[in-house]
Amino acid sequence: MTGARVRSMLKDAGLTVFVAAALGVFIVGFRTIDVGSTKGLSFDYQFVDLVVALVVIFFGRLGLSLAAEGSRWPAAALGTGMIAAGLSPLTLPSTFLHWFLGLGGVLIVIRTIWLWAADATTSARQFQFGARLGRVGTRSLGALLLAIAVVLPLTPFADQKTMDLAVLILTYVMLGWGLNIVVGLAGLLDLGYVAFYAVGAYSYALFSTQFGLGFWIVLPIAGMMAATFGLLLGFPVLRLRGDYLAIVTLGFGEIIRLIILNWFDLTNGPAGIGSIPGPTLFGAVFAETAPPGQRTFAEMMGVPFNGDQRLVFLYYIVLALALVTNLFTQRMRRLPIGRAWEALREDEIACRALGINPTNIKLTAFAVGAMFAGFAGSFFAAKQRFISPESFVFIESAIILAIVVLGGMGSQIGVVLASVLLIGLPEWFRGLGSYRMLAFGLAMVLIMVFRPRGLIARREPSVRLHPVVARGES
Amino acid sequence: MAYFSQQLINAITLGAIYGLIAIGYTMVYGIIGMINFAHGEIFMIGAFISLVCFMLCALLGIGSAPVAIILVLVVAMAFTAVYGWAIERLAYRPLRGSFRLAPLISAIGVSIALQNYVQLTQGARPKPGGDIVSGGYNLFSADGFDVRVTWLQIIIVVVTVALMAGFTWLIAHTPLGRQQRACEQDMKMAALCGVDINRTISLTFVMGAALAAVAGMLFLMYYGVIDFFIGFLAGIKAFTAAVLGGIGSLPGAMLGGLLIGIIEVFWAGYFSSEYKDVAVFGILVLVLIFRPTGLLGQPEIEKV
Numbered sequence: 184m185t186g187a188r189v190r191s192m193l194k195d196a197g198l199t200v201f202v203a204a205a206l207g208v209f210i211v212g213f214r215t216i217d218v219g220s221t222k223g224l225s226f227d228y229q230f231v232d233l234v235v236a237l238v239v240i241f242f243g244r245l246g247l248s249l250a251a252e253g254s255r256w257p258a259a260a261l262g263t264g265m266i267a268a269g270l271s272p273l274t275l276p277s278t279f280l281h282w283f284l285g286l287g288g289v290l291i292v293i294r295t296i297w298l299w300a301a302d303a304t305t306s307a308r309q310f311q312f313g314a315r316l317g318r319v320g321t322r323s324l325g326a327l328l329l330a331i332a333v334v335l336p337l338t339p340f341a342d343q344k345t346m347d348l349a350v351l352i353l354t355y356v357m358l359g360w361g362l363n364i365v366v367g368l369a370g371l372l373d374l375g376y377v378a379f380y381a382v383g384a385y386s387y388a389l390f391s392t393q394f395g396l397g398f399w400i401v402l403p404i405a406g407m408m409a410a411t412f413g414l415l416l417g418f419p420v421l422r423l424r425g426d427y428l429a430i431v432t433l434g435f436g437e438i439i440r441l442i443i444l445n446w447f448d449l450t451n452g453p454a455g456i457g458s459i460p461g462p463t464l465f466g467a468v469f470a471e472t473a474p475p476g477q478r479t480f481a482e483m484m485g486v487p488f489n490g491d492q493r494l495v496f497l498y499y500i501v502l503a504l505a506l507v508t509n510l511f512t513q514r515m516r517r518l519p520i521g522r523a524w525e526a527l528r529e530d531e532i533a534c535r536a537l538g539i540n541p542t543n544i545k546l547t548a549f550a551v552g553a554m555f556a557g558f559a560g561s562f563f564a565a566k567q568r569f570i571s572p573e574s575f576v577f578i579e580s581a582i583i584l585a586i587v588v589l590g591g592m593g594s595q596i597g598v599v600l601a602s603v604l605l606i607g608l609p610e611w612f613r614g615l616g617s618y619r620m621l622a623f624g625l626a627m628v629l630i631m632v633f634r635p636r637g638l639i640a641r642r643e644p645s646v647r648l649h650p651v652v653a654r655g656e657s
Numbered sequence: 658m659a660y661f662s663q664q665l666i667n668a669i670t671l672g673a674i675y676g677l678i679a680i681g682y683t684m685v686y687g688i689i690g691m692i693n694f695a696h697g698e699i700f701m702i703g704a705f706i707s708l709v710c711f712m713l714c715a716l717l718g719i720g721s722a723p724v725a726i727i728l729v730l731v732v733a734m735a736f737t738a739v740y741g742w743a744i745e746r747l748a749y750r751p752l753r754g755s756f757r758l759a760p761l762i763s764a765i766g767v768s769i770a771l772q773n774y775v776q777l778t779q780g781a782r783p784k785p786g787g788d789i790v791s792g793g794y795n796l797f798s799a800d801g802f803d804v805r806v807t808w809l810q811i812i813i814v815v816v817t818v819a820l821m822a823g824f825t826w827l828i829a830h831t832p833l834g835r836q837q838r839a840c841e842q843d844m845k846m847a848a849l850c851g852v853d854i855n856r857t858i859s860l861t862f863v864m865g866a867a868l869a870a871v872a873g874m875l876f877l878m879y880y881g882v883i884d885f886f887i888g889f890l891a892g893i894k895a896f897t898a899a900v901l902g903g904i905g906s907l908p909g910a911m912l913g914g915l916l917i918g919i920i921e922v923f924w925a926g927y928f929s930s931e932y933k934d935v936a937v938f939g940i941l942v943l944v945l946i947f948r949p950t951g952l953l954g955q956p957e958i959e960k961v
Contacts (some may be wrong), residue, residue, distance in 0.1 A: 205739040209706045211715075224712060224784060270836055279777075372758050374765075419946045424763050426692045426877035430896060431945055437893075445931040577889070588762050616785050621773040627766025632751045635759050 189254065196244040203240045207233050210261040230278045235241060239265070247290035255295050264293030274610075279417050279618065282313040325596050332502055336495045345438060346494045350501055350566065354608050359586040359598035361555030364512055366584065367593035368521065369548035370528030371421070372429040374580055375436025378416075378551040381575035383560025388456040388570055389449070398462035398565050403560060409557025410550040412439075417549035421508055421542050444572045455571025461493065462500060462565045469493035497566050504562060508555045509595055517549070524548050578620070582606075585627050591637025600638055658881050659799040664745035664926045667920075670810045670879065672918025673782040673817035676874035678895035679902070680740075680824070681865030681908035687841045689753070690859050694764035695744055695894015698771035699866045703737040703873030705775060711877075722790055725899055726812070726874075741866025742859055750855070775885040785885040786877045813875045820871060821911055825865070830909065837861060838918045841905070849937075892932065894921070899942040903954020912952060 214227040242265060249258035269285025287476050335349060341400055358380065358519055365373045386405035390396045396404075420431045441493060443450045450456065461469055469480050469492055515521040521546045527534050590597025591649055605626075609619040630637065674708070679702050681905065685693045710729040719725050748767050752759045793807035827832035838855045839847040849852050877883050894917055902913025920940060925933040 202739060202743055205736060206743060209709045209736060210702065210775060213709045215708065215712065215784055216778055217782060224708075225710075226712065226716075229778075372761065409793065418941065423945055423949065426758065427900075427945055427949065429758070429761060430893075431942055433893070434897075434941050438935050440937050441932070441935050459670075553827055560660070577779060581769060584762070584765070616866060618773075618777065624766045624768070624770030624773060628748045628763050628770065631755075631759050631763040633749070635752065635755045 192245060192248045192252070195248055196241050198293045199244040200241045204233075204237055207236065211236070229276075232280060235276060236283060237281050239280070239287055243287040243291065246287075247294060249292040250291060250298070253298070255298060258291055259584070260296045262288045262295060264288070265291065272469075272494070280458070282618065287312075293378075312488075322531055328596070328599055329506075331407065336498055336619070341495075342479040343491060343494065346491065346498055347402050348470035350494065350498050352602050353498070353505050354563060354566075355375045355583065355586060355606050356509050357501065357559045358556060358583045359602055360508040360512060360595060361552050361559065361592065362583050362587050363593065363595065363598055364515070364524075364555070365548050365552035366579060366587050368516070368526040368528065369545060370543060370549065370592075372578070372584075373432045373549070373552070374429045374584065375416075375434070375439075376552070376556055377575050377577070377579040378436040378439040379413060379556035380552075380560040380563070380579070381408045381439060381572075383557030384411050384570050384574070385450060385456075385560075386557065387441065387561035387564040388459050391460050391564075392458070393458060398460070398561070402561055406554040406557040409560065410554040413550040413553025414546060417546050421545040433577065433580075436577060440572055440575055443575070450572075453572060455569060455573075459564050459568045461568060462562075462621055464496060469496055497562075501562055501566075504558055506608040508558075511551075511555075512595065520544065532648065540641035568619050582623070585623065588627070589630050589637055594637065597638050658803050658925070659797075659802040660798070662804045663802070664922050665758070666804070666806050666810060666921035668919040669915065670918070671861055672812050672915035673814050674872050674875050674879070674914075675891070675917050676911045676914025677817055677820070678891060679898040679914045680821075680907060681829065681869050682896050682899040683775060683904050683906060683910040684837075684861050684865050686899070688837060688858060689749075689760075691749070691760040692764070693749075694761060694892070695748075695767040695771060695782070695897070696869060697867065697888035697890075698768050698897075699744070699888070700742055700869040700873045700876070700891055701775065701883070701885065701888030702771065703733050703870030703876045704868070704887065705779060705784075705873075705885075706870065707733045707874035707877050708734050708784055708883060711786065713788060725789065727961055729874060730816075732869040732873060736786055737865040737870030737873070738867045741862040741869075745862040750858075768892075772885055772888065779885065779899075781885065783882050786881045787880055789929050806881045809878055809937045813879060815889060816871065816875065816945050820868065825907060826869070827864075833857070833860060893941075894937050897937055897944075900941060900951055903951030905955070906951070906953045908951035909951055919951070 207516070212230055214229050214377065216227050218225045220418075222424070242261060245574050246258050246261040249261065266285050267288075269281050269283075270290060300554075315383065336346065353359065358376070362373065362376050365371050365376070383405040386408045387398070387401045390401045390404065391398070406496065416435050420428060420435075423431060444453055462478075464470075464480055468477055480496070487563030512521075516525070523534070524540050524547075526537075527541055528542055534544075535541060565572075567574075584592045586598055586601045589605065590599070590601035605623065609623075678696065679701070681696045682693060685691065685696070709727050712724065712731050714725040714728060719728065744767055748763045749760050752763055790809045790812060791807075793805050793810075796804045796806055798804070828837065836847070836852045837860075839850070839852055840854055840857050844854055847857075872891075874882075876887070897913065898913035898917040899910050900913070902909025902911070902918055917937060918941070921933050921937055923938040928936075
């Protein structure tokens with residue numbers, strides 16, 4: 184490596200630090216804190232943090248440009264050094280800076296390994312065996328995950344915390360699969376998906392608390408309610424082009440939330456609806472004592488009562504619901520309507536020329552997606568037993584969208600991986616705490632920049648007129 | 658009548674702030690055809706930088722309000738512009754030429770990240786901004802009701818009008834404005850004619866961010882309280898304003914901002930303040946359905 188290149192790299196890193204300093208000086212450097220109502224605000228100076236962060240940024244930028252230039256060993260060494268420094272007992276002003284340093288190192292190392300990994304996979308694909316292994320791996324991954332999901336409650340790992348998390352992840356998997364129909368297959372960016380989730384949840388909450396209907400009766404009704412909303416909202420707006428549609432769906436999502444928040448007589452406003460009954464198994468409730476006229480699951484099976492039974496039951500319900508969503512999508516993709524969705528995603532004008540009515544096709548995708556959100560919503564209400572408008576804010580839509588995008592739009596298995604990554608990891612790393620959403624937003628940007636097609640990047644149409652021969656899937 | 662006049666004055670003030678934010682949306686959309694979803698967050702950052710600067714002014718003993726306001730205006734515009742530049746450079750430029758929705762998704766990521774960044778560094782509680790300018794002028798009294806215009810409202814309208822006039826001149830008469838208009842019409846052709854496209858797009862983001870910073874400062878002075886979440890609603894309303902006026906059109910953004918301000922204030926004043934946001938979203942939906950090009954926009958021809 185010549186001196187000139189090193190110098191230009193250093194200059195580049197220096198400029199980055201300069202920009203970062205301009206970004207951080209007011210927002211990070213001066214923390215405004217309340218000092219009682221009379222005196223207003225005062226400053227808490229955080230310049231040490233700022234300087235440490237700037238040093239980390241300097242080395243981070245240096246490492247990334249080293250990796251980009253192809254000097255793998257120095258970059259890897261720098262990255263490992265940063266990880267070590269982040270993990271070391273070295274006292275930095277805040278824990279966040281440890282994370283910042285460590286994760287910066289991880290980023291550099293990933294960036295470096297990427298080069299090697301890309302080389303390795305490319306050379307592996309050259310051979311028949313490698314290519315076949317890749318295909319088999321992708322296919323059996325789904326079966327493997329399914330097997331793990333089915334036996335999970337029976338394994339010794341299944342304590343209450345794990346099961347709670349598993350139910351949460353599966354809820355998001357189901358929502359992700361539902362949204363995948365709209366975003367991944369039909370190519371419509373829906374930023375208000377959580378509205379249909381809310382419709383499902385409130386349908387179940389109201390039908391069960393006001394009319395005493397059970398979960399299994401309301402489930403299809405909630406799905407239908409959500410689908411009806413999907414049709415009603417979709418009908419006027421689906422003629423709009425991509426990003427306009429995104430903003431309008433966002434607007435609708437907010438309108439529904441605001442109506443739920445303010446229609447006090449129906450929804451009890453911000454206080455929410457409580458004591459929603461849980462789902463039953465052939466009429467048996469999951470509780471220690473049954474309400475009059477019903478019996479508990481423990482009595483029915485003749486086993487002692489255990490609080491985990493309810494959780495396991497919920498787990499299997501959501502697993503079944505998610506699998507139904509998946510199966511439905513897979514079958515739809517083989518029907519003319521599913522093919523039309525994908526065709527529409529690829530080229531709307533060509534579709535119109537072929538006599539496909541784009542609005543109707545989009546409307547079905549929208550309604551089907553909404554229906555699954557409605558199912559998920561009523562499951563959510565039955566699981567939580569309490570719902571309020573707080574649960575249905577825009578950020579939820581963004582999380583579900585992030586799952587679909589990260590997984591690779593249109594890929595079913597990608598949604599599962601992305602849910603485990605985005606929902607599971609932050610729950611395990613409670614230490615990250617409030618930094619979770621920050622990392623979340625940054626991850627969305629990074630994925631778009633480095634892997635815009637997602638983790639499992641397969642956007643192949645289900646059917647082709649002239650099959651492409653072994654062009655190396657990527 | 659008096660109530661109506663008072664509401665109208667308030668509406669114009671609010672509309673001026675929305676108009677300033679809307680310009681950022683409309684310029685970026687005009688030049689690269691993307692909705693800069695993070696623009697609301699830039700406005701929020703501008704408001705926070707202004708808050709810190711006002712406090713620094715007080716700390717340094719700058720007592721005179723006009724000096725402080727001009728100082729804060731310049732500093733906030735400069736430092737918020739860096740945010741606009743950095744976001745474009747890091748999150749949008751690598752995606753140019755990717756599929757259509759990629760920049761929008763990236764922008765949502767930026768928006769979430771910026772909100773949480775400010776929440777973490779500045780805390781989640783609302784920040785009182787204190788009153789920098791107080792007092793006002795009684796226009797007339799009718800039906801036992803004083804119609805009053807505050808100095809602050811006058812400042813807001815004057816600053817907005819001055820900036821918009823300067824800005825329109827910039828677009829119409831300077832080489833930079835000419836380059837921007839060229840990029841807007843045909844980016845490839847502009848590049849062939851020697852226009853530095855990357856620089857032009859960066860400067861568009863810088864200008865949009867600077868105007869959003871002004872809006873942030875005025876918002877802070879007008880409402881006296883800000884938190885990390887103000888960017889979301891203000892951003893959507895300003896976007897609605899840009900769409901209503903015709904996205905891509907500068908006078909349209911100003912007109913749209915004014916109309917949205919009027920709709921919001923009058924809805925809150927005459928119907929219900931709970932549903933004022935629903936009214937604005939409703940307008941957005943109606944405009945997009947019945948007149949997607951907005952009031953002053955040109956229809957877009959989709960080519961194969």
